[in-house]
Amino acid sequence: MKILVPVKRVIDYNVKPRVKADGSGVDLSNVKMSMNPFDEIAVEEAVRLKEKGKAEEIVVVSIGPAKAQDTLRTALAMGVDRAILVQVDDAVEVEPLAVAKILKAIADVESPGLVLLGKQSISDDSNQTGQMLAALMDRPQGTFANSVDVEGGAVIVKREVDGGLETVELTLPAIVTTDLRLNEPRYASLPNIMKAKAKPLEIRSPADYDIDISPRIATLKVVEPPVRSAGVRVADVDELVAKLTSLGIA
Amino acid sequence: MKTLVWVEHDNASVKDATLSAVTAAASMGDVDLLVAGKGVRAVAEQAANIEPARKVLLADDAAYEHALPENLAPLVVGLMQGYDAFVVPATTTGKNVAPRVAALLDVMQLSEIISVEGRKTFTRTIYAGNAVATVESHDAKLVVTVRGTAFDKAAANGGSAAIEDVSGPGDAGTSRFVSAEIARSERPELTSAKIIVSGGRALKDAATFDEVITPLAEKLGAGVGASRAAVDAGYVPNDFQVGQTGKIVAPEVYFAIGISGAIQHLAGMKDSKTIIAINKDEDAPIFQVADIGLVADLFKAVPELTGKIR
Ligand SMILES: Cc1cc2nc3c(=O)[nH]c(=O)nc-3n(C[C@H](O)[C@H](O)[C@H](O)COP(=O)(O)OP(=O)(O)OC[C@H]3O[C@@H](n4cnc5c(N)ncnc54)[C@H](O)[C@@H]3O)c2cc1C
Numbered sequence: 361m362k363i364l365v366p367v368k369r370v371i372d373y374n375v376k377p378r379v380k381a382d383g384s385g386v387d388l389s390n391v392k393m394s395m396n397p398f399d400e401i402a403v404e405e406a407v408r409l410k411e412k413g414k415a416e417e418i419v420v421v422s423i424g425p426a427k428a429q430d431t432l433r434t435a436l437a438m439g440v441d442r443a444i445l446v447q448v449d450d451a452v453e454v455e456p457l458a459v460a461k462i463l464k465a466i467a468d469v470e471s472p473g474l475v476l477l478g479k480q481s482i483s484d485d486s487n488q489t490g491q492m493l494a495a496l497m498d499r500p501q502g503t504f505a506n507s508v509d510v511e512g513g514a515v516i517v518k519r520e521v522d523g524g525l526e527t528v529e530l531t532l533p534a535i536v537t538t539d540l541r542l543n544e545p546r547y548a549s550l551p552n553i554m555k556a557k558a559k560p561l562e563i564r565s566p567a568d569y570d571i572d573i574s575p576r577i578a579t580l581k582v583v584e585p586p587v588r589s590a591g592v593r594v595a596d597v598d599e600l601v602a603k604l605t606s607l608g609i610a
Numbered sequence: 611m612k613t614l615v616w617v618e619h620d621n622a623s624v625k626d627a628t629l630s631a632v633t634a635a636a637s638m639g640d641v642d643l644l645v646a647g648k649g650v651r652a653v654a655e656q657a658a659n660i661e662p663a664r665k666v667l668l669a670d671d672a673a674y675e676h677a678l679p680e681n682l683a684p685l686v687v688g689l690m691q692g693y694d695a696f697v698v699p700a701t702t703t704g705k706n707v708a709p710r711v712a713a714l715l716d717v718m719q720l721s722e723i724i725s726v727e728g729r730k731t732f733t734r735t736i737y738a739g740n741a742v743a744t745v746e747s748h749d750a751k752l753v754v755t756v757r758g759t760a761f762d763k764a765a766a767n768g769g770s771a772a773i774e775d776v777s778g779p780g781d782a783g784t785s786r787f788v789s790a791e792i793a794r795s796e797r798p799e800l801t802s803a804k805i806i807v808s809g810g811r812a813l814k815d816a817a818t819f820d821e822v823i824t825p826l827a828e829k830l831g832a833g834v835g836a837s838r839a840a841v842d843a844g845y846v847p848n849d850f851q852v853g854q855t856g857k858i859v860a861p862e863v864y865f866a867i868g869i870s871g872a873i874q875h876l877a878g879m880k881d882s883k884t885i886i887a888i889n890k891d892e893d894a895p896i897f898q899v900a901d902i903g904l905v906a907d908l909f910k911a912v913p914e915l916t917g918k919i920r
């Protein structure tokens with residue numbers, strides 16, 4: 361079985377995003393960028409499935425600017441076999457629906473048994489792409505995965521849901537999106553980072569797949585959220601209790 | 611505009627998150643409701659009482675019992691011929707189904723809106739709540755998920771909508787529900803609790819978390835939440851996680867105990883009315899959003915607080 365893992369290059373989760381003064385978006389110049397954390401979890405899961413003998417090949421795909429090659433190299437260093445960059449201009453944000461259409465076109469060529477995505481990009485917080493890809497491929501989906509077991513022609517996915525956990529069984533090929541508890545991604549070792557430089561990385565464009573990436577949603581403006589006004593410090597528990605009493609809860 | 615709201619339920623009763631989605635939908639146009647499930651006529655009858663609803667579409671079929679998106683999405687897509695917008699609460703089940711519908715309709719979903727600004731214009735948060743975007747859809751039909759904390763709940767009673775049976779293609783045959791481990795807690799549900807007591811990594815282990823946090827929550831009649839670090843370390847189950855990628859809450863009072871205040875955590879609780887932080891590090895970022903801060907060792911302060919609350 362082949363596994364396809366889409367990864368997105370996003371602002372590093374440790375960076376506090378700043379809104380641009382002109383309200384046009386978030387300032388990404390000179391900001392540290394990394395692989396979306398949920399996608400690292402997806403890459404790790406794919407590598408573990410390969411290590412367990414459940415998969416033969418892992419292909420990683422990113423739709424993004426030329427710099428997304430760094431993200432793909434990180435995945436290659438973690439144990440992925442080859443990479444595809446569907447390159448767009450630096451300023452272009454490709455929406456989840458168009459990403460899903462490109463991924464569908466790639467899946468038509470690659471025929472993966474499993475597509476492993478992150479549940480959400482920490483930039484646009486959309487939480488859509490995996491579900492959309494599953495719809496376009498007309499295949500089942502196991503979102504927010506807490507555990508993934510490939511058994512014969514099926515994958516058993518334990519999902520993190522509002523009330524706890526839910527388990528579903530999906531016929532392969534299937535689409536799975538990762539949640540935080542699925543695994544803890546490895547760090548690539550230096551020798552593996554060196555080896556990754558020699559692994560194949562193919563560069564394509566959305567036009568190669570005949571996909572229109574023009575946006576369906578216009579961002580009219582982006583502003584900072586309202587800031588909370590500074591609070592007070594209490595010296596001890598008695599003072600805290602007095603405050604709670606004045607709030608009517610103690 | 612004609613909207614269709616997906617009713618979240620457990621095959622027994624309507625879930626609260628639905629009511630916020632109804633409010634959002636009502637500000638967009640007329641509201642019809644979809645109740646899909648197995649043996650759910652009673653749920654449909656309950657939904658018919660929701661104030662602004664004109665009509666309840668009832669799809670009663672074993673294929674819809676567990677809200678499997680492979681089965682639900684084609685049903686919704688069929689029904690959407692008669693509607694301009696599909697409106698869904700941004701719960702884990704809603705987020706599972708809605709994008710699948712959107713892709714089949716060839717539209718971009720508007721995820722977790724926090725306000726309705728115009729016919730096709732909404733606001734939503736991005737970058738872990740560090741920015742608020744005003745977005746306008748150019749699609750012919752809308753698929754929208756709604757953040758529950760951002761909208762008042764529609765009245766659950768007072769309506770008298772007609773119930774109409776509908777059907778879809780049924781079981782797609784590619785997915786099967788196996789089991790669910792749904793925790794039954796004495797404590798109020800996080801997303802509807804008036805008070806929430808949350809604990810972080812500082813709580814050491816499951817037993818300590820329970821010893822320190824639970825008695826305070828019990829005294830206050832509060833729901834219990836946690837940071838990602840506390841969930842990852844196994845102190846509490848995954849559904850306790852508050853934050854960017856967990857639950858979004860906005861109670862009257864939120865206690866953050868032994869939680870540093872990472873942006874991902876703040877994203878889930880900074881709309882709480884009053885935030886109270888207890889942390890031994892006076893520079894912890896949580897104090898920047900707290901209305902009341904106590905710099906103290908939680909293992910002393912929290913039991914003392916629990917003892918002193920009447
Ligand atoms: C993709 C992604 C998604 C994430 N999503 C979420 C999310 O949804 N929700 C979330 O919460 N996090 C999320 N995180 C994690 C987040 O970045 C932080 O790591 C996490 O919130 C830290 O949890 P914490 O505050 O409990 O732990 P820490 O940051 O370790 O803080 C512990 C705090 O306890 C205090 N403390 C220690 N001992 C005591 C004591 N005896 N008395 C009083 N105070 C004490 C310390 O001073 C410290 O401030 C996410 C991260 C990533 C990468």
Ligand SMILES: Nc1ncnc2c1ncn2[C@@H]1O[C@H](COP(=O)(O)O)[C@@H](O)[C@H]1O
Binds near residue numbers: 399
């Ligand atoms: N531009 C992209 N390139 C590759 N994968 C992507 C891209 N955008 C989204 N994805 C995948 O889809 C997941 C969910 O993203 P989103 O729907 O944007 O929240 C991410 O975690 C990635 O796995």
